[in-house]
Amino acid sequence: MGRSPLSQLLEDPHAQRPQQRHASLYSDLLTTVRELGLLRRRYAYYWTRIGLVLAALGGVIAGFVLLGNSWFQLLMAGALALILVQVAFLSHDSAHRQIFDSAAWNDWTARLLAGGLAGMSITWWKNKHSKHHNAPNQIGKDPDIAIGVIAFTPDHAGSRRRGFIKWFGDRQGWLFFPLLTLEGLSLHVSSLQHLFRRGATRVERIEAAVVVSRLGLYVTALYVVLPVGKASAFLGLQLAVFGVCLGGSFAPNHKGMPLVPKTMKLDFLRRQVLMSRNVRGGPVVDFAMGGLNYQIEHHLFPSMPRPTLRKVQPIVREYCAQNGVKYTEVGFFESYTIIVDYLNNVGLRARDPFQCPLVSLYRD
Template identity: 90%
Template sequence: MSQLLAEDPHPQRPQQKYASLYSDLLHTVRDLGLLRRRYTYYWTRIGLVLAALGGVITGFILLGDSWFQLLMAGALALILVQVAFLSHDSAHRQIFDSAAWNDWTARLLAGGLAGMSITWWKNKHSKHHNAPNQLGKDPDIAIGVVAFTPDHAAQRKRGFMKWYQDRQGWLFFPLLTLEGLSLHVSSLQHLFRRGATKVERIEAAVVVSRLGLYVTALYVLLPIGKASAFLGLQLAVFGVCLGGSFAPNHKGMPLVPATMKIDFLRRQVLMSRNIRGGVLTDFAMGGLNYQIEHHLFPSMPRPTLRRVQPIVREYCELHGVKYTEVAFLESYKIVVDYLNNVGIRARDPFQCPLVSQYRK
């Protein structure tokens, strides 16, 4: 493997060298067949998710008026998280060779089963992939309830917002209980905006139908108290599990100034963090624990990410690119610490490792 990753014996100028780093790695990965589709894996996974969803619906009907329905609510939330992961994979064109098949599969999974707009999410997520942790470009660090950058933190100087700012790391995960509701609201706002496309209007009908039927079924089949508890628990568990799978991947990693240019390999590797773990971690995080590999090869099927990781790590070590991987619990500790101290710990701008070499 080391021979495949060996440096070019012909020296290049720094600009040429760094521009070709990713293309060399990509050629190696492609030659090893690691970008091939994994149809058996995905069809099996989709089938299991649909079977599990059918089991929860059956259990819901059989239980009737019972507080044990809250178990069904939790199970439904966990299944919908897996649906969201599959929709994510399809939106990245990991499942099929056909772009149309990927797009419509993502749309049906997200809209028809999870009740979210894949169009809204894909637009937002593509911007994140293009410029992870870059100020003014990555929507995942845009100003909101949580301040992710020193500039945002500096706007909260006194009163409740200052108190909240100093504790937002601890409050971040409780706030994720509202993430499920937020995803539905953002989806509807996007789909019903002025100027929506024909495809988005179709998607809007699917999302509204899914949400309407779901809420109606709950309040028709259960008393109002149990129905509300079911809905609240399902949204809370869904938000925590889904948001918790994305949170540790970039938070606390270097921030990139808005005007800085950096080559593709470093842009994706230096601002991403992998989460160490086994099969359970892979399942719980939907493969997003291999965040570095996912950012380098967004269309790579999820089960292949584990196989390509040693190649990427060795390649980064060979070329002096810092590769970050931490344990599961440690990653959340880093996130909490960073958010509690965002105005202090992240005050210095990201120092590009290419600047000194380019100047030479």
């Protein structure tokens, strides 16, 4: 009986010379995953998911109209926020070309979902997110750890030495999640800034029209149907819940994992695995985090359909174990404890934040 592709891959990890094996780590794994058919599109899954999201969105709109001038509209606001989080996950998947074989179909689906339903620019987000995927947690290259309100690196935290900014920095882990209530507003503002910048492309101008129309119609509908106070409460709650849920699904994946100096070079597999963290928790966590809890597998295979990430996980975990690559997976609540601890103490971390003995062997 012939050996399976996985058994052939793992049977003798030392058969090659170390330098050759180091260079082919990812290509060997990718070949195995392709042979097992794990990169095939999952059309039924995604069409069903899109249909359910659209139906839920229609239900919220109907409920909003029927309720009229009522404080029960805040329930609609919370429900709308949760649905828009699922829309954002679908646009993320489409931007990564997980849904269709056609690049154009993926790009326009992502654009319509993000711009037409969520009111955000997929072009802005994709540019930023691609840089993150190319260099996760690498100082000076990953925009997700760039200088901002939160300090993610020791140097940035160390520059906050006086007054309120030092007080804030010492407690930023505890303040991180309250700050996520502003993430929804921040995403809309950043999207508009990008789309209306000088030099925007024709496609971005079309996207700008879609995003502005969506946001304008939404806000107008709120203030036409509801009094100013209730409309403002609806808008504020929707943005806050959206920001916390969406930001909370991305935060556990890399925060508190090793930081990579700007000049360090690593092979693709180690660069993606060692800087990423999986979050276990079953179907509920899978749904709440949009599959991003399989962050290691997502970074290794960005175009892999979301439901397949769970299937490829055992292969990746075993392969990493066979090749001495640390694979990190923690529980749902533990992941957030790690984030809070790291952000509260980031200023106390070593100056060379990348302290992994294994990877130090691979520095150039």
